[in-house]
Amino acid sequence: MSQVENVVGDRVLIAVQAVNISRLSTHPVPTVPGTLIVVAGAGPKDSNGAGKSSFIASITALLGDEQWRFASGAKAVSELLFNAELASGAGARQWASADHGYIVGVFGPPDGPPHLSGSLSDGAPQAPGSSGDDSPHTLDGPGDGSPGDTARSGAGDEELFALPDTSGGAVTVWLRVNQEAPHLEIRWHDGVRLASAASEAERVARADEIWASLPRSAGRRDVVARDLTKVLYGDRVRCVSFLSTSVRSKVATNLLSQPLNEISPERVFEAIAALTGLDAELEQEREARRDEHAKRVRAAQARDRLAEFEAESKALLGTFDRRDQARVRLADALRCWRGRQARKLADAAAKDEIMAAELDRHRAAGEAAGEAIAMVKAEIATLKDDTLDRRVAEARKELAALQARAAKLEADRAVAENSADELRGRIPALEETRRFADGRDVPGAERELVEVRQRLNEALKGLGVADREVSSAQSALDDAEGGPAAAQLNALAAAGVDATGLLDALDVAEQAHDHAGLGLGLEGLRGWPNEHAVIVDAGRLAAAAEALSELPGSVLVSAAGVSVVGAFDGVATGREARIKAAEQRLNRARDIQETAARAVHEGEEAVAAAQRRVEGARAGVRLAELETRLAGQRSRLAELAGALGEVGPAVAEAERQAGALDFRARTRDMEIERLEGRRQRHESERAQAREQEARVGAEREALKLAALAADWGGTVEAAREWLRELPEEERPRTADEWWRVAERHFDQALRDTFPEEDAEIPEELRFLLAERGGSTAREQSTFAAVCGALASYLRGQEEYEKHQRRQIEAQLVSRQRDLAAAAKGAEEAAHSTSVHRAALSAAIKARLTRVAEEFEKLDTGYGGYGATLEFPVPPAPADPEQRWQWRVTPKWRRGEGQGFVPYNRRANTALMDEKAVKLVCAAAIASSGGGHLCLVLDELGRNLGKEHRREAVALFRRIGETYGITVIGALQDDMEPYAIDACGQYIKLRRSSDAMPYNEPPVIVGHDEHADRVRALAAYVERP
Incomplete structure (x- = not known):
């Protein structure tokens, strides 16, 4: 679309x-x-x-x-x-x-x-x-x-x-x-x-x-x-x-970004060109200059190439003539090499006929030895029938089985005897232990043991109670002997204060002691403060209080009154009575302790006796089991003895049969060894025959008759016929003589092909020339390949050289024609560039003239006295990469009827800013084209x-x-x-x-x- x-x-x-x-x-x-x-x-x-x-x-x-x-x-x-x-x-x-x-x-x-x-x-x-x-x-x-x-x-x-x-x-x-x-x-x-x-x-x-x-x-x-x-x-x-650099990398000069008089005329033109679209046309002009320069360079290069080609073609033609001579010499070298091959093939064929007869003799001797070897092998195969070997193997297997059975029976009998001996050794100790049972069985003995252990535990508890009572009575006696205030008295004595316990100085009736103890025992305390009270002299009361400061609860009684240091516990009166009562209590506790200790000792002996009775009862049970096992071992020994009596004769018979068969097998093996010796002698004879056959065959192979015939490229008769047809002076030449002549012709052909030492020899030919050096054998082995490589190179070069001869003639004509065309193209490009530059110059002047006219209109229409632009046509730059640099100089009148003043003259800032704005608008109006x-x-x-x-x-x-x-x-x-x-x-x-x-x-x-x-x-x- x-x-x-x-x-x-x-x-x-x-x-x-x-x-x-x-x-x-x-x-x-x-x-x-x-x-x-x-x-x-x-x-x-x-x-x-x-x-x-x-x-x-x-x-x-x-x-x-x-x-x-x-x-x-x-x-x-x-x-x-x-x-x-x-x-x-x-x-x-x-x-x-x-x-x-x-x-x-x-x-x-x-x-x-x-x-x-x-x-x-x-x-x-x-x-x-x-x-x-x-x-x-x-x-x-x-x-x-x-x-x-x-x-x-x-x-x-x-x-x-x-x-x-x-x-x-x-x-x-x-x-x-x-x-x-x-x-x-x-x-x-x-x-x-x-x-x-x-x-x-x-x-x-x-x-x-x-x-x-x-x-x-x-x-x-x-x-x-x-x-x-x-x-x-x-x-x-x-x-x-x-626009600023922040949004576009290539920025045209901005006439409003700095004072107008600080901008060079070249940059003023760049700004106007950017506003009016002249950038692209200036770039086209630069491309035209680049094209003109390129065509001039091509014309000069064509002239240089023609001169260089004429010099090269002269050298090439001389090289081509030398290579034609090399082709003739290489053909002579190959003819001599063929004569050497024919001579070597004829000589080798004569030797091969002699060796063929010798090879037949050795082959017949080898065949006779082979027949003798086959006969001996048949006899050996008959003797090596495996029937006897199978019988020997079966006899040995049966003997081994019987011997293994007998050995196992002996081992089982030894084990049974050892077990019986061990059981008999354990009987006396068990019988001795069984006597402690006194006829009791195991459950009855264990019940008695439990009962005596319970009685022992009761006795141990009574002994513990008696021990605690003795300890308590001993503590009470110690307290009675030392006095209730013993600590206080000792402290005062250490301080040098004379004192006496209060309760030690009083004698109270027994019933009064009991009454005092009931009335003053508060939460287990023992009659504080009386028990810890001491009597001191009133004059030493202060010293006594200081000495008892570490014993809180002490009470000091003196003529000056009662002084309490702290609190303490206890009640007692009458020191002698208290000691006597404590001793009686200790004696009663020790009597009870001895009685409890005797009860514990008797209980321990009863437990030991009960344990012995339990062990005796258990020993009786184990003894019965052991006697049962011993009876079983005796029965096993009787069985093993009977089996050994049966297997002994069978082992002897098996040994006899195995020995007889082994003897027959050894006799057969000796006969086989004798036949093997005969076979080895025949094989040695056959090997010698084959070795001689191989030697002769190797010598025939070394002649390489087939390879020589292949190198020659025909049969032996053809080689002999070729030698007979040679001239009289060449017919007696040996293979070495043919080689030396061929080598001379090849060396001359190689020098004619590559006259210079540093010539660019093909890689294959260079490799073969390097390989052939060092010895005559290596030269001869690589001669055919080297000649072939050189011939191949010369054949390839022959067509190339013919083509090159024609090409040189055509190239001379073509290059002369190219030189004329390049010179004409450069002349036309120069004319075209000149015309384009003139047209562009007119277009730039027309565009700048329109900008100047709009600048004039804006200046006169908005408070000025008139303005214009001065833009001389600059010469084209010599460098084709350089931009055609124009200069624009804005001018304006500063008063009515005055002449134009260049923009870069000193002027007030307001005037400069006003003219810059008008110039930018004039360029924009001029570029709009009415739209x-x-x-x-x-x-x-x-x-x-x-x-x-x-x-x-x-x-x-x-x-x-x-x-x-x-x-x-x-x-x-x-x-x-x-x-x-x-x-x-x-x-x-x-x-x-x-x-x-x-x-x-x-x-x-x-x-x-x-x-x-x-x-x-x-x-x-x-x-x-």
Whole structure:
């Protein structure tokens, strides 16, 4: 199918949507054609980081700015895709870079019904008939302000195709930007079709769905970058731009980025060439010079090659003559080599006839020895019948079985005897132990043992009680003898204080003791404080108290009163009575202890006797079992003795039969050995005959008669006939003489073929020549192969040389003809380049003249006195790689009737800024060709002084509206206050944090007098 051209036609850009392009928001951005559109930014810190440059760069790519190099695939456009690492500080971890994105443009008719108007604003919708003059962010024009004409920035919820078609002939162009080739793919759709959804992610997904639903733009494939301008715009220039290096690697000189008088004339021309599209034509001129240079080089090379070929052909012809002589000498060498082969074959045939008769004699002797060997082998085979061997083996097997049985019986008898002896040895000890049972059985003895052990346990318990009573009585006696206050008395004695226990000084009746003990025993205490009371002198009371400070509970009794050091326990009176009572108690306890000890001793003896009775009863049981086993062993011994008596005679008979058969076998083996000796003698005779036969055969084989015949290439008779037909002087030659003559002829042929030592000898021939050196035998063995290799080389070279002779003649004619053609081509290329340069020079001058005319109109129309451009035609550079460098010098009048002054003369900044703006606009107007043009400027007014910025921006707007040029400029912070009131549309891209990968929805303030364009975009830019 034929490719569509000029799809957009005269339509103008009225909206742009970027999807996965840099960090730009996916919200559609409406644009007002034919005015100044300023793009501001609000990044995290300042205006940087909001994507202004990426936004305007995407517009230039959409409008086919040739600085993107669409013919080469426009790979640089893929750098506009969203990059997570650049978009956010943590983007590499939280976000993924985009592998594709979309730049979508809506193009509408350039004019609409004059009675309709609409506005684009970030504020609330205006009431019918209202004016936007009261808001600094709204630019309004005449119109009825109907609600259907107003749209706001943001994203709608539905697609336009679900609404009535109000596009008014619009077309939507979709550019798919890919990270991999093809980097640009183009599709389009009649009407307005943008990606609309509630969130960024949904709009991205919706864009992929819309792209998939659009028909392919070129049949089975899509239109790609190289056809973009032709298909969309019919090869018309729709956009010129000055962009920064952040979005495009190759950047043209920006006349607004620095003072005009600081830009060289060469760079001024480069800027104008970029704006007017002269870059491509200058590149064509350079290609023409390259072609001319290449053809001149080819002509010189053809001349050099002809001279070189003539010299080479002369040397080649001499080489060909020497090789013809070598072919003759090689034929003589091969004839002599054939004579040597014939002589060797004839001599070998005579020797072979003599050896054949000798070989027959040795063969007959070997056959006779073989017959004798066969007879001896037959006798040996008869003797080696295995019947006797089988009988011997059976007899030996039977003898071994009987002997094994007898040995087993003997072993069993020895085991039985040992077992019986062991049982008899255990009987006396068991009988001795059985006497302790006193006739009791095992259950009765065990019951008695249990009873005596119980009595022993009772006695042990009584002994324990008696031991504790003795210990208690002994402690009571010790207390009575030492006194209740023994500790206190000892402490006072150590301190040198005389004292007496209170209770020791009192005698109380026995009944009083008992009464005192019952009345004062509190919780087991023994009559405190009386028991721990001591009597001291009143004058030593303080010393006594200090001495008893370590014994709390002590009581000091003196004439001065009673002093208590602490608390203690116990009650007793009468020291002698207490000692007497304690001794009586101890004696009674010891008597009880002795009685309990005797009971324990008697119980232990009773337990020991009961245990012996139990062991005796158990020994009686084991003795009965042992006697039963002993009786069984005696029966087993009797059986084994009977079996041994039976097997003895059988073993003797088997030994006799085996001995007789062994004797017969030894006799047979001796006869076989004798026959084997005869066989070996016959085999030795046969081996000698075969050895002689092999020797003679080897000697015949060494003659290699077949190989000699094969080398000769015929029979022995043919060789003898060839020798008989030789001339008389050659007929008596030996094989060695033939060899020496052949070697001389070959050496001469080799020298004629390769006269130089460092000649390029074929690899096979070089290898064979290296192998033949060292000995005559090696030379002879490789002679045929060497001659064959040399002959093969010469045969191959013969056709080649004939062909070369013809080729040399043809090449001389052809190269002379090529030289003439190359010289003519170089002359024609020089003429063509000159004509092309002249035509290009005229075109450049015409284009620059038009720029100068527009520069003059703009200057006189906007407050100037006239301006022009001076552009002398430069000579073409000698270097074909060097660009044809033109120089453009802007000039203007500084007063009415004055002459033109060059731009690089000293002047005020305001004048320079004004002329730079007019020059840029003049170049843009000149390149438009009467159609709608978009001028895109990065860093608008960056170099302008504060006092000139407002005027410069207003000038851009007036020029754009006058000539129908849409001027899109990106602003820095300091330029925004001056541009916001003077522009025709205001766009602000917002991004409040570095952590945000995408921009926030943009703020758009503008006015379009064509309401149809606003209405067509209403569903996409209206706030929900």
